[in-house]
Amino acid sequence: xxxxxxxxxxxxxxxxxxxxxxxxxxxxxxxxxxxxxxxxxxxxxxxxxxxxxxxxxxxxxxxxxxxxxxxxxxxxxxxxxxxxxxxxxxxxxxxxxxxxxxxxxxxxxxxxxxxxxxxxxxxxxxxxxxxxxxxxxxxxxxxxxxxxxxxxxxxxxxxxxxxxxxxxxxxxxxxxxxxxxxxxxxxxxxxxxxxxxxxxxxxxxxxxxxxxxxxxxxxxxxxxxxxxxxxxxxxxxxxxxxxxxxxxxxxxxxxxxxxxxxxxxxxxxxxxxxxxxxxxxxxxxxxxxxxxxxxxxxxxxxxxxxxxxxxxxxxxxxxxxxxxxxxxxxxxxxxxxxxxxxxxxxxxxxxxxxxxxxxxxxxxxx
Amino acid sequence: xxxxxxxxxxxxxxxxxxxxxxxxxxxxxxxxxxxxxxxxxxxxxxxxxxxxxxxxxxxxxxxxxxxxxxxxxxxxxxxxxxxxxxxxxxxxxxxxxxxxxxxxxxxxxxxxxxxxxxxxxxxxxxxxxxxxxxxxxxxxxxxxxxxxxxxxxxxxxxxxxxxxxxxxxxxxxxxxxxxxxxxxxxxxxxxxxxxxxxxxxxxxxxxxxxxxxxxxxxxxxxxxxxxxxxxxxxxxxxxxxxxxxxxxxxxxxxxxxxxxxxxxxxxxxxxxxxxxxxxxxxxxxxxxxxxxxxxxxxxxxxxxxxxxxxxxxxxxxxxxxxxxxxxxxxxxxxxxxxxxxxxxxxxxxxxxxxxxxxxxxxxxxx
Numbered sequence: 001x002x003x004x005x006x007x008x009x010x011x012x013x014x015x016x017x018x019x020x021x022x023x024x025x026x027x028x029x030x031x032x033x034x035x036x037x038x039x040x041x042x043x044x045x046x047x048x049x050x051x052x053x054x055x056x057x058x059x060x061x062x063x064x065x066x067x068x069x070x071x072x073x074x075x076x077x078x079x080x081x082x083x084x085x086x087x088x089x090x091x092x093x094x095x096x097x098x099x100x101x102x103x104x105x106x107x108x109x110x111x112x113x114x115x116x117x118x119x120x121x122x123x124x125x126x127x128x129x130x131x132x133x134x135x136x137x138x139x140x141x142x143x144x145x146x147x148x149x150x151x152x153x154x155x156x157x158x159x160x161x162x163x164x165x166x167x168x169x170x171x172x173x174x175x176x177x178x179x180x181x182x183x184x185x186x187x188x189x190x191x192x193x194x195x196x197x198x199x200x201x202x203x204x205x206x207x208x209x210x211x212x213x214x215x216x217x218x219x220x221x222x223x224x225x226x227x228x229x230x231x232x233x234x235x236x237x238x239x240x241x242x243x244x245x246x247x248x249x250x251x252x253x254x255x256x257x258x259x260x261x262x263x264x265x266x267x268x269x270x271x272x273x274x275x276x277x278x279x280x281x282x283x284x285x286x287x288x289x290x291x292x293x294x295x296x297x298x299x300x301x302x303x304x305x306x307x308x309x310x311x312x313x314x315x316x317x318x319x320x321x322x323x324x325x326x327x328x329x330x331x332x333x334x335x336x337x338x339x340x341x342x343x344x345x346x347x348x349x350x351x352x353x354x355x356x357x358x359x360x361x362x363x364x365x366x
Numbered sequence: 367x368x369x370x371x372x373x374x375x376x377x378x379x380x381x382x383x384x385x386x387x388x389x390x391x392x393x394x395x396x397x398x399x400x401x402x403x404x405x406x407x408x409x410x411x412x413x414x415x416x417x418x419x420x421x422x423x424x425x426x427x428x429x430x431x432x433x434x435x436x437x438x439x440x441x442x443x444x445x446x447x448x449x450x451x452x453x454x455x456x457x458x459x460x461x462x463x464x465x466x467x468x469x470x471x472x473x474x475x476x477x478x479x480x481x482x483x484x485x486x487x488x489x490x491x492x493x494x495x496x497x498x499x500x501x502x503x504x505x506x507x508x509x510x511x512x513x514x515x516x517x518x519x520x521x522x523x524x525x526x527x528x529x530x531x532x533x534x535x536x537x538x539x540x541x542x543x544x545x546x547x548x549x550x551x552x553x554x555x556x557x558x559x560x561x562x563x564x565x566x567x568x569x570x571x572x573x574x575x576x577x578x579x580x581x582x583x584x585x586x587x588x589x590x591x592x593x594x595x596x597x598x599x600x601x602x603x604x605x606x607x608x609x610x611x612x613x614x615x616x617x618x619x620x621x622x623x624x625x626x627x628x629x630x631x632x633x634x635x636x637x638x639x640x641x642x643x644x645x646x647x648x649x650x651x652x653x654x655x656x657x658x659x660x661x662x663x664x665x666x667x668x669x670x671x672x673x674x675x676x677x678x679x680x681x682x683x684x685x686x687x688x689x690x691x692x693x694x695x696x697x698x699x700x701x702x703x704x705x706x707x708x709x710x711x712x713x714x715x716x717x718x719x720x721x722x723x724x725x726x727x728x729x730x731x732x
Contacts, residue, residue, distance in 0.1 A: 108730070111660070111709045118661040122510075138708040141501070143661035144510065216603065216731045246512070359603055359731035360658070 038293040039285070041212045044219050046284035048208055051277065052102050053200050059099040060193040062092035063186070066151075070186040074179045077169045082162055086155050086261070092189070093148050093258060097267050098274030101230035104222040105208065106199030110192050119149035119237070120255045123157075126150055130177045137188050146185055149257075154182055157260030216359050223278075224287070224356045228347050231275050235339040238268045243325050243332040251329060253322035264321035269314050276307045279346075287350070296353040303345050310338040403624035405617045409575055409582040413564040414619070416576025419542075421465050422472065423579055423592060425449060426534060428457050433527040436488050436518035437506055439495030446485045469538060474682035477537025484533065488526035491518040499523070499664065501705040507664035517668040523704030525671040532648075532672055535593050536679020539577045540641050544685050546574040547634040547641075550618075557622060567622050574637070575615045584612055594644065601647035604728030610640045638685050645683070646723035649676040650732040653716045660709075667704045673715065674700055688722055696722075 069088035073081040096117060103113045115137075125145035129135045136142060158178075159165035169175050169182075200208075211219040236246070237257065244251040256264040280286045291300040313335040317324050325332050351358055429449050435441040448456040452468035470478060490504060497505035499519040509515035517525050549555045550567060557567035564572070579595035581587045585608040588599055598607035618633030620626075652673035659665035677696045680688055699715045701707050720729035 109713075114660050120510075138710065139705075140660055140666060140707050140709065140712075141663055141705050144663075217727055241511075357603060360654075 038290050040214070040220055040290070041209060043281060043285040043287075043290060044209050044212065044223075046281050047223065047278065047286065048200075048205055050282050050284055053197075053205070055095075055099045055102070055274075056193070056197040056200055059092070059095045060190075060197045062088075062095040063190040063193040066092045067186040067190040070183055073169070074183055077166065077179070079162060079166055082155070082166050082169075089148070089151050089155055090261060090263060093152070093261070093263065093267060094270055096148060097270040098277070100233075100271070101227050101275060101278060102223075103226050103230065106196045106204050109199075110195050112192055112196050114143050115192055116147045116189060117149060117257070118143045118147055119152075119257055120259065121145065121149040121153050123153060126153060126181075130174050130181050133177050133180070135181060135184055137184065146188065148189070150185055151182070152258050152260045154178065154185075155261070214354065214356055216357050220290075220354075221356050221359075224351065224354065225359055227275060227278055227287075228343075228351075228358065229360050231346060232343065234268060234271050234275070235336065235343060238264065238271065239321075239332065239339060240336050242322065243329060243336055245333060245336050249329075251325050253325045256321050256325070259322055262320035262322070265314065265317050265319040265324070268321070269311065272307070272311055272314065276311075279303070279307075287354075291350065291353055294353055296350075299345065299349050299353055303342070303350065306338070306342040306345055310335070310342055313338045401624040401626045403620050403626070405620045407583075407616070409584075409616060409619070411568075411572075411619055411623070413568065413623075414572045414575075415562070415564065415569060416572040418465075418467055419573045419576025421462060421467060422469055422538070423577070424459060425452070425457060425462050425469055426538075426593070428459065428462070430527075430531060433488060433530070436492035436527060437495060437516045439492055441489055441492035441518075443485050443489035443492075447482060450481060472538050472542055474537045474541040474684070477533060477541070477682050480533060481530065481537065484526050484530040487520055487524070488518065488530065491520050491526065501703065507667075509659070509665040510662045511659065511665065515665060517664050519664070519667055519704075522702065523663075523667040523670075524674070525668040528668055528671040529675040529678070532675025533679045533682070535597075535648075536645060536676070537682040539579075539594055540645065540679070541682050541684065542577050543574040544638050544641055544683055546570045547638045548685050550622075550634040551631050551638070553627075553631075557625065565622070568619070571615075571619050571622055575619070578611060578615070580612070584608065594641075597648045597651065598644055601644065601651050601732045604650075604725060604732035605643065605647040607640055607644045607647065611637060611644075614640070642680070642683055642686055642688070643723050645676055645680055646719050647725065647732050649673050649719045650716060650725055650729055652676060653712060653719070654730065654732060656707075656712055660712075663705065666707070670700070670704050670707060677715075677719065692722065 066085075066088045069081075069085040073085045100113060100117065107113065122144035125142065129142070129145055135145075137146065154168075155165065158168040169179055172178065208219045211217065211222075214220050216222075216225075237255075240246060242252050242254075242256045253259075258264045258267055278286070280288050288300050288304070291297070291303075313331075317328075317331055317335060321332070347358060350356075429446055432446055432449070433441060445456055448454050450468070450470045452463065452465070452470075455463040457463050470481075473481065491499075491506075494504040495506045495518060497503060499505040499507035499517070501523070502521050504519065504521040506516055506518050509517075518527065519525055546555075549570065555567040555570055557565045559565060562569075577594075578598075579592040580598075581590055584591060584595065585599065588595075591599060598611060602608050614633040614636040618630045618637070621629035621633065652669055655669040656666055656673060659669055674697070677693065677700075680686055680693050681690060696715065696718050699711060699718060701711055716729055720726050725732060
C-alpha cells in the first residue's frame with residue numbers, strides 16, 4: 001500500500017517537474033488574458049439572432065413599405081400620398097441607423113452600405129439621370145445619385161414646400177422621368193435589402209456562427225471592425241466633416257446626413273444608440289461581457305460612460321443640424337470631441353484588449 | 367527503507383527530468399560543416415553600399431513631384447523624359463545631375479517605351495487642366511470627400527501619374543531586384559573578387575536591398591520607407607512582406623559574405639517569390655482603397671489607376687509565375703472608361719488577383 005502511495009508521489013513529482021519544465025520553455029510568451037474562456041460563439045448567436053437579423057428584417061420591411069408608398073404616389077400623386085411617402089421614407093431612414101454596421105458578408109457583397117447611404121448626394125448627377133431618362137444602378141459613378149440620400153433630395157429638396165415638390169412630380173416637364181427615377185431608387189433599396197436578409201436567413205448565418213476565432217476574417221473580427229468603421233462614419237460624416245473638423249473650421253452644413261428632410265440629428269442619435277446596443281449585445285452577451293471576461297472591466301466602464309457623455313452632447317444640439325452648425329458651431333464641435341474620445345477607446349484600447357486587428361485604413365488621399 | 371528508496375527514486379526521476387529540461391536549452395553540437403556566421407538584425411554590413419539605388423529612388427521622387435504640375439496644367443513631359451535619362455541637368459538635386467547614373471538604363475526593356483507613353487498620356491490630361499474632369503472629358507477633378515485632393519485624369523478617367531508610379535515600381539525596382547536575385551540563384555555574379563570593398567554579388571545584393579526603399583533597421587524603424595518599402599507595410603495585415611523580405615535580405619547578405627551558397631540561393635528564391643506576391647498584394651490593397659472611396663468618382667478613378675498600374679507592372683517581372691495571357695485577362699476586367707466601373711468589376715479584379723496569389727482568405731483586408 002505504502003509502495004503505491006510512493007509511486008503515486010513519484011509520478012506526481014515528475015509530472016509537476018515536467019509541467020514546470022514545459023512552462024519555462026514557453027520563453028516568456030505569457031501574454032495578457034484576452035478572454036480565452038469567453039464563449040464567443042454564444043455572443044455571435046446572441047448578436048445575430050437578437051440584433052442583426054431583426055435589424056435586417058425591420059429594414060427590409062421598411063423598404064417594402066417605402067417602395068409601396070412610391071408606387072401609390074406615382075399612380076396617384078397627391079399631397080396626401082406625398083406626405084405618406086415622406087413618412088415611409090423617414091421610417092426607413094431611421095431603421096437604417098441600426099442596420100448600417102454589419103457591412104461584412106452579404107451586406108459587403110451587395111455593397112449595401114454605399115448603395116443605401118452615400119451622401120452628400122450629387123444633385124448634378126441626379127438631374128442628369130432624370131433629364132436623360134437613363135439610369136444604370138450598377139455604375140459606381142451613380143452612388144451619389146441613389147439610395148436614401150437621393151430620395152431625401154427628391155422628396156424634400158426639389159421644392160421649397162410640399163406644393164412645389166408635388167409639382168415636380170405632376171406638372172413639371174420632367175415629372176414622368178422623375179417618377180420613373182423615384183421608382184427605380186426605391187425598388188433598388190428593396191432588392192438590396194431582400195438579398196441581404198435572405199442571405200442571413202439562409203446559409204450565411206451558419207458561416208457567421210462558425211467563424212468563432214478572433215483573426216481578421218473571423219466574425220468577431222469583422223463585427224468589431226465594422227462597428228468601429230461605422231462609428232467613424234457617424235463621427236466624421238454625420239458630425240465632423242459638416243462641422244468643419246477636417247477643414248480647419250470651414251463648415252459644410254450641406255454635407256450632413258438627411259440634409260433635405262432635416263432629421264440629421266435624430267438619425268445620429270438613433271445611430272449612436274444602435275452602435276451602443278450592438279456593443280452591449282442588447283441584453284445578452286456582447287463586447288462588454290467579452291471585455292469584462294478579458295479582465296478589462298475598467299475599460300468597459302469607461303466606454304459605457306463615454307457612450308453616455310457623447311449621447312448627452314448630441315442631445316444638446318437641435319435639428320436641423322445643418323442650421324445648428326451655422327448657429328452654434330462650438331456646441332457641434334464639442335459633440336465631435338466627445339465622439340472622438342470614444343473612437344480611441346473602441347479603436348485602440350478595445351481592439352488591443354481583445355487582440356483584434358483593425359483592417360480598414362484611413363483614407364490617406366495618395 | 368522502502369520509503370527512502372522510493373523518495374530517492376522520485377528524486378532521481380525528478381533530477382533526470384530537470385536534466386532533460388536543461389539539456390534542451392543547450393546549443394546542439396554542430397553536425398555539418400556549414401560556415402559559421404551571424405545574421406545581423408539590421409542591414410549594417412560593414413561593406414554594404416547601395417547609394418546608387420538610393421540616388422535612383424531620389425530621381426524618381428523628383429519626377430513624381432514634377433508630375434504634380436499636371437494639376438495646374440504645367441507638367442513638362444520633355445523634362446520628365448530628360449529625368450529618365452539624366453540628360454541636361456534636369457534635377458533640382460545637383461548631385462543627381464553629376465552622378466553619372468540614370469533610371470532609363472535600369473528599366474525592364476518593355477518599360478522603356480511604356481514609361482514614355484505614360485508620361486505623354488499624363489501630359490494630355492495636364493493640357494486640359496483648366497477643364498473639370500468628367501466622363502469623356504480629360505481634365506482635373508477633385509475628391510468629393512476632400513476638395514484639396516486633386517487628380518489629373520484622361521477622358522477615360524485614368525490618372526497616368528499613378529500608372530507611371532506603379533509601373534515604375536514594377537519596371538525598374540522589381541525588375542532590378544528580381545534580376546539580381548535570379549543571377550544569384552544561377553551564380554552568374556562573382557562572389558570572389560573584392561572590388562571597392564565588396565564582391566560583385568555583395569554589391570548587387572546591396573543595390574537590390576536599396577531599391578526596396580527601407581531604412582537599414584526596418585521594420586522596427588519605418589521612417590522614410592518609400593515605394594515598395596511603403597507598400598510592404600501597407601499590405602502587412604494580410605501578407606507579412608516586411609518580415610519575409612527583411613529576413614531574407616539580411617540572411618542572404620550574411621550568407622554571401624560567408625560563401626554559404628545554399629543559404630543565399632534559398633534567400634534569393636524567397637525574395638523572387640515575395641516580390642511578385644507583393645505586387646499582387648499591392649493590387650488588392652488598391653482594390654480596398656477603391657472601395658474606401660467608392661462613391662468619390664475622382665479619388666476612385668485615381669485609385670483604380672493605381673490598381674491598374676500594379677497589375678500591369680507584373681509583366682515586367684522577368685521571373686514572374688503569372689503568364690502574360692493571365693495579366694491580359696486581369697487587365698480586361700477593368701472597364702474601358704474608368705467612369706463605368708461597377709462593384710462587380712471591382713470584385714472580379716479582386717477575386718482574380720487573390721486567386722492567382724493565394725490571397726483568398728485575406729483579399730478584403732490587404
